[in-house]
Amino acid sequence: MELVLDIATWILLLAGSVLLVITGYGLLRLPDLYTRIHAGGMADTLATTLIFIGLALQSGFSLITVKLLLVIVFIFFTSPTSSYALAQASFVAGLKPKLDGFGAVKKPDEDA
Amino acid sequence: MISFGFFNYWIFIILLMIGLYTVMSRSNLVKKMIGLSLFQISVFLFYISMGKVTGGTAPIVVENTADAVTTAYSNPLPHVLILTAIVVGIATTALGLSLVVRIKESFGTIDEEDILEMEDGA
Amino acid sequence: MLLLIAGTMTVLMVRNLFVATMLLGIVSFTMALIFISLDAVDVAFTEAAVGAGISTVLYIGTLALVGSQEKERAKFAVGPLVICVAVGAVLYYATYDMPQFGHPDNPVQTHVAPRYIQESPTEIGIPNMVTSVLASYRGYDTFGEVTVIFTAGIGVLLILRQRRRRRTDANKDAKDTPLDTDRDGKGSSLSGLGSNHDLVPHVIAKLLIPFIFVFALYVQFHGDFGPGGGFQAGVIFAAGIILYALVFSLDLARAVINEKAILFLICAVVLLYGGVGVAGMLLGGNFLDYNVLASDPVAGQHLGILLVELGVGITVTAAMLAIFYAFVGRADLIEEASQRGEK
Amino acid sequence: MTIYAITAIAVLVSIALALARAIIGPTSYDRILSVNAIGTKTVLLIGVMGFLGGRPDFLDLALVYALVNFIGTLAVLKYFKFGTLRGTLSKPRDNA
Numbered sequence: 009m010e011l012v013l014d015i016a017t018w019i020l021l022l023a024g025s026v027l028l029v030i031t032g033y034g035l036l037r038l039p040d041l042y043t044r045i046h047a048g049g050m051a052d053t054l055a056t057t058l059i060f061i062g063l064a065l066q067s068g069f070s071l072i073t074v075k076l077l078l079v080i081v082f083i084f085f086t087s088p089t090s091s092y093a094l095a096q097a098s099f100v101a102g103l104k105p106k107l108d109g110f111g112a113v114k115k116p117d118e119d120a
Numbered sequence: 121m122i123s124f125g126f127f128n129y130w131i132f133i134i135l136l137m138i139g140l141y142t143v144m145s146r147s148n149l150v151k152k153m154i155g156l157s158l159f160q161i162s163v164f165l166f167y168i169s170m171g172k173v174t175g176g177t178a179p180i181v182v183e184n185t186a187d188a189v190t191t192a193y194s195n196p197l198p199h200v201l202i203l204t205a206i207v208v209g210i211a212t213t214a215l216g217l218s219l220v221v222r223i224k225e226s227f228g229t230i231d232e233e234d235i236l237e238m239e240d241g242a
Numbered sequence: 243m244l245l246l247i248a249g250t251m252t253v254l255m256v257r258n259l260f261v262a263t264m265l266l267g268i269v270s271f272t273m274a275l276i277f278i279s280l281d282a283v284d285v286a287f288t289e290a291a292v293g294a295g296i297s298t299v300l301y302i303g304t305l306a307l308v309g310s311q312e313k314e315r316a317k318f319a320v321g322p323l324v325i326c327v328a329v330g331a332v333l334y335y336a337t338y339d340m341p342q343f344g345h346p347d348n349p350v351q352t353h354v355a356p357r358y359i360q361e362s363p364t365e366i367g368i369p370n371m372v373t374s375v376l377a378s379y380r381g382y383d384t385f386g387e388v389t390v391i392f393t394a395g396i397g398v399l400l401i402l403r404q405r406r407r408r409r410t411d412a413n414k415d416a417k418d419t420p421l422d423t424d425r426d427g428k429g430s431s432l433s434g435l436g437s438n439h440d441l442v443p444h445v446i447a448k449l450l451i452p453f454i455f456v457f458a459l460y461v462q463f464h465g466d467f468g469p470g471g472g473f474q475a476g477v478i479f480a481a482g483i484i485l486y487a488l489v490f491s492l493d494l495a496r497a498v499i500n501e502k503a504i505l506f507l508i509c510a511v512v513l514l515y516g517g518v519g520v521a522g523m524l525l526g527g528n529f530l531d532y533n534v535l536a537s538d539p540v541a542g543q544h545l546g547i548l549l550v551e552l553g554v555g556i557t558v559t560a561a562m563l564a565i566f567y568a569f570v571g572r573a574d575l576i577e578e579a580s581q582r583g584e585k
Numbered sequence: 586m587t588i589y590a591i592t593a594i595a596v597l598v599s600i601a602l603a604l605a606r607a608i609i610g611p612t613s614y615d616r617i618l619s620v621n622a623i624g625t626k627t628v629l630l631i632g633v634m635g636f637l638g639g640r641p642d643f644l645d646l647a648l649v650y651a652l653v654n655f656i657g658t659l660a661v662l663k664y665f666k667f668g669t670l671r672g673t674l675s676k677p678r679d680n681a
Contacts, residue, residue: 021588025595028626032602035622041614044606048622056629059592063632075644079628079651082450086655089446090621090662097662098614130334137330144322150304154262157297161273164285172280194281200375204387206288207473207558210297211394214565217304218401221572224308264616267657268607271627271650272600278634283643290646294624295653299660306664443659454652461645478649485656488663 013065020062027055041098049091056083129169135162147232149220153213160209164202171198263301270294284373284471291477296562299484303569373471373547381550385515388557392512395561399505402568447489454482462555463548472551476558483559484566501567507560515553518546589637596630617661624654 034047057080064076139162142155173194224230227238270293277286462475487495600623607619631647 018588021592024629025592028595028599028629029602031622032599035606035619036602041612041618044615044618048603048618052622052625056625059629060632063636066636072644075648076632079632079644079647082453082648082651083625083628085446085450086651087621087625089442090655090658092442093659093662094614094617094621098612133330133333136333137326140329141322141326144325150301150308151262154266154301157266157293158269161269161293164289165273165276168277168280168282168285171282196375199282199285200380200383202282202285203288203473204384206285206292207477208387208390208394210292210300211391211561211565213297214300214569215394215397215401217300218398218565218568221304221307221569222401230308264613264620264661265607267620268604268623271623274650275627275630275634278631278643278646283646287646287649290649290653294650295656298657302660302664450652450655457648457652461649464645474649478652481652481656485659488656488659 017062017065020058020065024055024059024062027051027058031055042095045091045095049087049094053083053087056080056087129166132162132166132169135159135165149223149230149232150217152232153216153220156216157209157213160205164206167198167202171195263298263305266301267294267298270297284474287474288477291474291481295481296477296484296566300565300569303566307569307572373551374543381519384550384554385519388512388515388554391557391561392508395508395564398565398568399501402572443489447485451482451486454478454485458482462551472554473558475551476555477562479555479559480562480566483563487566487570496567499563501564504560504564504567507556508564511553511556511560515550515557518549518553522546589633593630593633593637596626596633600626600630617658620661621654621658624650624657628654 031047031051034051035044038044038047060076060080060083064073067073067076136159139155139157139159142158143152146152146155171194220230223235227235229235270289273293274286274289277283277289458475458478461478462472483495483499486498603619603622603626607616607623628647628650631650632644635643
């Protein structure tokens, strides 16, 4: 049983780590904001969930598990929300998605 | 994890220098406040690094050990000092920022040198 | 660590104050991580809540009032740089006299710390030494800190609640009865910007805010056993209300807890803290001596720490909220003043 | 044990990359995004480091970070959208 849990933790944590590094790479390399939001918002949430579930498997069943689950739920709610708000705000501010060529990027500091 | 030699102190010095330089060289008052925050952070780091004991753990008694001697704890005193210092720091920062807001309203700018010029001209 | 330096360097470099604020947030996050790795969980807790949360909000509140572009100035300040490098060099030289990092026999570790570490579990009876030192051994100190926060809160209110000179005093209580017409005057100029379907943050915030409050209470009363305590709980509580004010509106938040109540709370709770001390005196002990509060010294310490932490928590909440309200409400004041000037 | 260290290193690398994005980010929104991402990763790192140090009872911290991150992002976005922190997050209501 221990072994099974350990292996599960290993798999989950490794998957999470790989996802995280991909996230970082994506943040750096993707061409414009809206694609970067995919890296920063969605992959992050999945990676967090994976890693915390992996940790929860290790912690036995205690207050720690409950806290881990709380963190997961919290991240699960807030991270997409802030991604959404970010995308919406930048779209409203006139930052156009980069479709093919290089679109006109409006400096957001000048409005408001 | 990061516990070798004087590394922490060096980081503290570099941070402190950056903070000091920001405060002294930038004429924008908000930037000065940011520099002040950096300076504060560096001092926090210094205190906390002093309280660290290698191999120690956080100063919260581990429940299942009967006597506290067997486990090494980090020094709780700097933690207490810094804990209050952080909150006091934000309070003073808020006070400074509110003064900045007032200055902006009275002078129309938050740039120190402009304000000095205005005062000389007046 | 190196991340931290990179972050700070950029804070120095960027011209846009807004970006500097964001980077300050990053620095704060990194810093708190370092605190955790240095075993200072309580400090990291506070730094997380204060440095990364409240201070970002405050800076942004200020920038909203003063504008975010730093003036271009190409000149390179030599004098300050020389001074900084000199100070740095002296400090660097001094590090060679510093005791070895993390060694248990350092001078810091040998004065009062062993007593705190060894005696506090039996004398105070709570596992979190930081809390016991904070609230009991160094009770005077903390009392002083609370007073500082109190003073800062009052000071911010005094500075920012002042109205412009050209305003008459006819509308003295304008803050308590917000003028909806003025508000819409501003709103209409912006209505092209916002879109109407910002449902998601509303729903999520509604879902989360009760949990934030429960969590704040948990931090408050669990502070004896784990990381946490009055300062942190106060900040979290304030953060909850700030979230409410951000997502819904300041007026609604004012309806939940208005400024008069905040002022009342700040004052009342400093008095509560002092009162605990005086109660100790009346019962025959010293000022802030909790041993006499109950028949058993340990129980007395428990009671005293509980009350004091509660005092700290509410003071911090109230002061933070007062500061936040003052900053955000300032825009209204200015606007009202200018509109009055136009009339 | 090893796996925790591996994860921690991965998180650190990721934070470093996000920080790079925050520094070079052409628009301010990029910077907000990376601050948000760094916040999320900090939460992760706290969890992992708690297990790495053998005292995983500090997860309260992680919760606070998640919360603070959320509030900070919302505040910043609101500032960008309306230039001020007052009013509601959505479009200013008509006085209906």
